[in-house]
Each structure stands twice: as C-alpha cells, then as structure tokens.
Amino acid sequence: MSEKAANDLLMVRLGQLVVNERYKNGDFKVPIHLALGHEAIAVAVSQTMEPEDQLVLSHRNIHYNLARSGSVKEEIDEYLLKPEGAGGGWLGSMNLSRKSEGVAYASSILGNNLPVASGMALANKTREKESVVIVVTGDGAMEEGAFYESLTFMKTFGLRVIVIVEDNGWSLASRIHERRCEIDLNQLAKAFGIRHDTMEGNDIARYIETLRDIREWTMDKNEPVIVHVLLTTLGHWTMKTEDYPEGKFINYHAGPAKTVNIGDGPVIENSEADPVFVLKSRLDETEFDKLVKNQLQNLSGELP
Amino acid sequence: MNYVGFVNQELKKALKDKKGVIVFGQNVGTGSCVSGLSRGIEKETGCRVLNTQNSENTLVGAGFGMMRNGVSSIYIMKQLDFLLLGIDQLVNTYNYIRVFKPSASFTILAVVVDNGYQGMQSSLNNLADFCSIARIPGYAITNRRDAEKIIGAHLVSPGFRIIGLSQRLFGRELIDFEQVISCEADGGWLQYTDGADVTIACFNFSIPQGRGLIEALKDKGKEASLFSINSSSPVEWSPIIANACQTGAIVVIDDIKSVNSPSVDLVARARGEEKIRTITHITRDFSSLDWLRPNADELVLNNKNIIHQALK
Numbered sequence: 259m260s261e262k263a264a265n266d267l268l269m270v271r272l273g274q275l276v277v278n279e280r281y282k283n284g285d286f287k288v289p290i291h292l293a294l295g296h297e298a299i300a301v302a303v304s305q306t307m308e309p310e311d312q313l314v315l316s317h318r319n320i321h322y323n324l325a326r327s328g329s330v331k332e333e334i335d336e337y338l339l340k341p342e343g344a345g346g347g348w349l350g351s352m353n354l355s356r357k358s359e360g361v362a363y364a365s366s367i368l369g370n371n372l373p374v375a376s377g378m379a380l381a382n383k384t385r386e387k388e389s390v391v392i393v394v395t396g397d398g399a400m401e402e403g404a405f406y407e408s409l410t411f412m413k414t415f416g417l418r419v420i421v422i423v424e425d426n427g428w429s430l431a432s433r434i435h436e437r438r439c440e441i442d443l444n445q446l447a448k449a450f451g452i453r454h455d456t457m458e459g460n461d462i463a464r465y466i467e468t469l470r471d472i473r474e475w476t477m478d479k480n481e482p483v484i485v486h487v488l489l490t491t492l493g494h495w496t497m498k499t500e501d502y503p504e505g506k507f508i509n510y511h512a513g514p515a516k517t518v519n520i521g522d523g524p525v526i527e528n529s530e531a532d533p534v535f536v537l538k539s540r541l542d543e544t545e546f547d548k549l550v551k552n553q554l555q556n557l558s559g560e561l562p
Numbered sequence: 563m564n565y566v567g568f569v570n571q572e573l574k575k576a577l578k579d580k581k582g583v584i585v586f587g588q589n590v591g592t593g594s595c596v597s598g599l600s601r602g603i604e605k606e607t608g609c610r611v612l613n614t615q616n617s618e619n620t621l622v623g624a625g626f627g628m629m630r631n632g633v634s635s636i637y638i639m640k641q642l643d644f645l646l647l648g649i650d651q652l653v654n655t656y657n658y659i660r661v662f663k664p665s666a667s668f669t670i671l672a673v674v675v676d677n678g679y680q681g682m683q684s685s686l687n688n689l690a691d692f693c694s695i696a697r698i699p700g701y702a703i704t705n706r707r708d709a710e711k712i713i714g715a716h717l718v719s720p721g722f723r724i725i726g727l728s729q730r731l732f733g734r735e736l737i738d739f740e741q742v743i744s745c746e747a748d749g750g751w752l753q754y755t756d757g758a759d760v761t762i763a764c765f766n767f768s769i770p771q772g773r774g775l776i777e778a779l780k781d782k783g784k785e786a787s788l789f790s791i792n793s794s795s796p797v798e799w800s801p802i803i804a805n806a807c808q809t810g811a812i813v814v815i816d817d818i819k820s821v822n823s824p825s826v827d828l829v830a831r832a833r834g835e836e837k838i839r840t841i842t843h844i845t846r847d848f849s850s851l852d853w854l855r856p857n858a859d860e861l862v863l864n865n866k867n868i869i870h871q872a873l874k
Contacts, residue, residue, distance in 0.1 A: 367650055370654055374651075384633055407615070408623075
C-alpha cells in the first residue's frame with residue numbers, strides 16, 4: 259500500500275472527525291452528510307483520477323472533496339459560508355464541488371447527477387478528450403428513474419463513465435428490504451450490456467488497483483462501467499421509545515454523529531466495516547501511530 | 563411559407579456556422595423530424611444531430627452537463643408536457659450551473675400542444691409555468707418577426723432558455739408584419755403597428771387573435787397599436803403602458819390556461835394609470851370543466867363586444 263493512500267485515508271477520516279466536533283458544537287447552519295466509513299472508495303477514486311478526469315458527486319460528498327483537495331479548512335469555511343470556502347460560500351455542503359480539483363458537479367437531489375454526468379461525458383466525447391467521468395450514486399438513488407435513463411444514454415452513446423454505487427443498505431431510516439425489492443445490480447448491468455464490478459472490504463490498495471483497471475478498460479472500450487461498492491456508514495445510534503424499549507438501531511444519515519468522538523481516536527469500529535481499522539490491521543502499530551500523528555500535526559497546522 | 567417551415571429555416575440560418583453545437587431529442591433525425599422542425603439541420607449546418615431515447619429528465623440534465631463542459635446544445639422537444647419529467651433538472655441543475663456563468667449555450671425548443679382535440683394534455687400551454695420555477699428566460703414564437711428576433715438572439719448564446727412554438731400554428735401560413743416599430747432588446751416584446759385608438763397586447767400564442775381584432779377595428783375606422791409579448795416573465799412594461807396612456811384603451815389578450823401569466827402583471831400596472839380609461843383583459847373561460855375535454859382549443863374572441871367595451 260502506498261504511503262500516500264494511507265495518509266489520504268487518515269486525512270479524510272480525521273478531517274471528518276474535526277467537522278463532526280464542530281457540527282456537534284452547533285457551528286454549521288448548512289446540513290452536512292458525513293461519510294464516515296466511506297473513506298476507502300473516495301481515496302481510491304481520487305488516486306485513480308487522471309488530470310482531465312471529472313468527478314460528479316451527490317449530497318454526501320465530504321469524503322471525495324477532502325480526498326481531492328486535502329484541505330479541511332476550505333471544507334469547513336464553505337460550511338460556514340465564508341468567501342474563502344471551497345465553493346466561495348455559494349455551494350454549502352450538498353452541492354459542494356471544486357472544479358480545479360476535478361470535482362465538476364454535486365447535487366443534493368437523488369439521481370440528479372447521473373443525467374448531468376451523461377451530458378458531460380458526451381461533451382468530452384464530442385471534444386475528443388482523453389478522460390473519464392466518474393459519477394457517484396447510491397443504493398437509494400438507483401431507485402430513481404434517472405439511474406435507468408442515464409445507463410441507457412451512456413450505453414447508447416458509448417460514453418466513458420464509471421458509475422460508483424455506494425451501497426450502505428439504507429435510505430434515510432429504511433433498510434433496503436423495508437422499502438423495495440432486491441435489485442441484482444450485476445444482472446441489471448448485464449441487461450444493459452454494461453460491465454459490472456463489486457468492491458467490498460475497504461482494502462484501499464486493492465480498491466485502487468481495481469479502479470485503475472476499470473479506468474483503463476473504459477478508456478479502451480468507450481463504454482460505461484458500474485462499480486457496486488458495499489460499505490457501512492458509521493456513526494449509528496440507538497433510539498429508545500415506548501415502541502422500542504430495548505432500543506432501535508438507527509443508521510447514521512445526516513447531521514452530527516453524536517456517538518462518534520474525536521478523542522476516541524481515528525478508528526470508529528473494530529471491524530472490516532471501518533476502512534481505518536482495515537488500514538491499521540495492515541500496518542504495525544508504530545507505523546500506524548506515526549501516520550496518525552503526522553496527520554494530526556498537518557491538521558493542527560491548517561486549523562490553528 | 564408556413565410557420566414550421568420558416569422556423570426550420572431560421573434554425574438552420576442561426577446554426578450555419580455553429581458546427582460544435584449538438585442538436586438532440588426524440589425523432590430529431592428520423593421520420594418527419596418533429597413535423598419538419600429539425601429537417602436538414604445536420605446536412606445543411608454541419609451540427610451534430612443525435613436521435614435520442616425517451617428520457618426527458620436525463621435529456622435535460624445532459625444538456626446542462628454538456629453546457630458544464632463547454633459544449634452548446636439544443637434539445638428539441640415534441641411536446642412541452644414532456645418537460646414535466648425534467649423539472650428537477652430545470653430547477654436544481656440550472657441553479658447550480660448558472661452560478662458559474664457558463665460560456666456555452668443550452669436551449670430547449672419545445673412545442674406547445676395547442677392544436678386542438680388533444681384532450682387533457684393540452685391544459686399545459688404555458689411556458690411561464692416552467693420558467694417561473696427557476697426564473698428561466700422563456701420566449702414564445704408566433705410570427706416571422708419574433709422568430710427572427712428570438713432565434714437570432716437566443717438560440718445559441720451563452721446561458722439557458724426555453725423557446726416555445728405553437729403546434730396550432732405549425733401548418734398555417736406564416737404570420738408576417740410590414741415592420742417592427744420597436745422591441746425590447748431581448749425580444750421580450752415587439753410592436754408591429756402604431757394606432758391612436760387602442761393598444762393591444764397579445765400574450766403566449768394569441769397574435770392571430772390580435773390581428774383579427776385589428777381588422778375588426780379597421781372596419782370601424784379605428785387604428786390600434788399591436789404588441790406581441792413573447793417573454794414568459796414580466797418585462798419592462800413602460801413602453802406599452804406609455805402607448806396605452808396615449809390611446810386611453812388597452813386590450814390584453816391571453817390564451818394561457820394557467821393562473822401563472824405575466825399578463826396579470828401588465829393589467830395590474832395599467833390599472834394604476836389614470837390616462838388609461840378602459841382595460842379589457844381577455845382570458846379563457848374556466849367556469850366549468852369543459853376546457854379539459856378534447857376541443858378546438860383556440861381562444862375565440864367576440865371582437866364586437868371587445869371593441870364596444872374598449873372604446874366606450
């Protein structure tokens with residue numbers, strides 16, 4: 259595993275933990291969807307991108323924006339709607355993009371970004387640009403009609419698009435089986451004649467290797483690809499009511515993650531669901547602690 | 563020449579040196595080419611014409627995506643109603659894109675289904691309903707003069723707009739006027755005649771009715787100033803109000819079926835002017851559900867009554 263990948267992963271995690279503490283403190287008026295547990299795919303995507311590639315995001319975009327920019331301060335300044343923020347105070351959280359870092363568009367509306375990504379890829383093809391559009395969606399957004407419309411469009415016009423489906427199994431407080439039938443994404447992709455890959459386990463080195471192979475393939479074939487990423491959004495909590503005296507599991511969706519504290523360290527969960535835990539398990543303890551220390555120093559330098 | 567033939571000719575003229583522009587939509591490159599609207603564009607202009615699937619949400623979003631990446635495009639839409647499926651993109655994506663002041667152009671050219679006997683889908687005959695949700699510039703084309711002005715100024719210019727065409731007018735002889743006396747710089751309104759007795763302002767696609775009223779006035783020895791209001795949003799009304807202050811009478815003709823019409827704004831403005839003695843606001847009758855039945859779908863004026871009321 260490259261040191262850069264490890265450092266970036268920790269930066270994205272620690273950056274989010276800093277944002278979370280400020281969020282818990284009531285510093286932000288804009289709604290923020292943290293992506294604790296999504297760091298591995300974000301860093302892998304960022305490290306796969308070539309200079310001309312474009313990233314198209316959804317409302318949950320903090321992990322990609324941090325991975326692309328490396329700046330927690332610009333992210334926080336945007337959430338505070340300051341002119342020096344990443345979007346000049348115009349975009350807030352759910353539409354936050356950074357053209358100079360290849361983040362071309364972000365939308366707060368489920369499924370909205372897929373048609374836009376389709377058009378961007380068609381424009382790139384028209385202008386004969388050697389680039390790929392990577393669009394991030396999820397298991398909730400793929401329920402929208404725009405998902406199917408856009409796959410048709412991408413396939414019809416032979417567009418270089420990598421569709422990342424971040425599948426955490428939840429939409430707001432509903433699990434998949436509580437809201438819809440199962441959709442076999444692999445079979446669905448086959449129906450469109452589109453390549454499909456699945457990624458899980460949060461092994462960042464393997465993620466980067468797989469994505470680089472996929473990028474090369476889409477550049478060569480002029481075809482879209484669906485990448486199904488199984489992950490867990492960390493930061494759940496337990497709701498106790500009269501109906502649920504023993505407590506009901508509530509998956510994290512948005513707002514401050516109240517059960518997550520920066521003082522507890524960068525690892526949130528001791529399982530494969532946590533990319534930082536996976537990273538830690540790949541390194542010896544001294545090496546991991548050194549990386550964390552370096553990242554904390556960088557952060558304190560940026561955020562005095 | 564008929565209306566659609568002239569619009570097609572103007573489209574080709576405007577696209578002549580615009581080889582990088584993509585023209586796309588359902589049936590734009592096959593069959594009748596949307597009743598002749600897009601016929602010959604690829605061959606005669608060199609623009610790329612893409613026949614597409616039936617996915618309005620994605621097609622509108624793709625137009626904005628191309629715009630984001632510097633490619634201008636025109637989405638030709640067979641029915642304005644189809645745009646209902648693209649409303650998310652009209653609001654949320656347009657609001658994002660406009661912040662960055664794009665240099666590329668995106669135009670939706672939509673045909674309003676007002677040709678009669680289409681049933682309930684023809685209840686939506688108003689560009690302003692779409693334009694108002696995100697303050698989108700919108701223009702209706704009714705005749706030779708406004709077609710030249712609006713297509714020339716807006717079809718491929720930086721930014722986004724919706725241009726509306728009337729299906730009812732498609733096969734009809736093109737309406738023409740001898741001259742344009744004055745117009746709003748963006749083509750929001752055009753004035754075709756100047757008369758001392760009545761001011762007529764025609765909204766949406768009601769210019770044929772306005773022309774009919776002028777002829778009826780001539781029979782009575784009266785002269786009218788005629789304006790077409792092409793913008794889907796309220797514009798600077800001062801020149802029209804000034805004209806009405808001189809004639810003392812304004813007739814506002816509006817064939818829009820929605821409650822959301824810029825004509826209401828003009829009438830409100832006219833009501834504040836003492837010099838305007840009579841204000842006649844002609845709209846459709848919605849007192850029963852009959853307007854939803856398949857019908858001829860054309861606003862019919864009682865010119866005799868209107869003239870009587872306007873000149874009293």
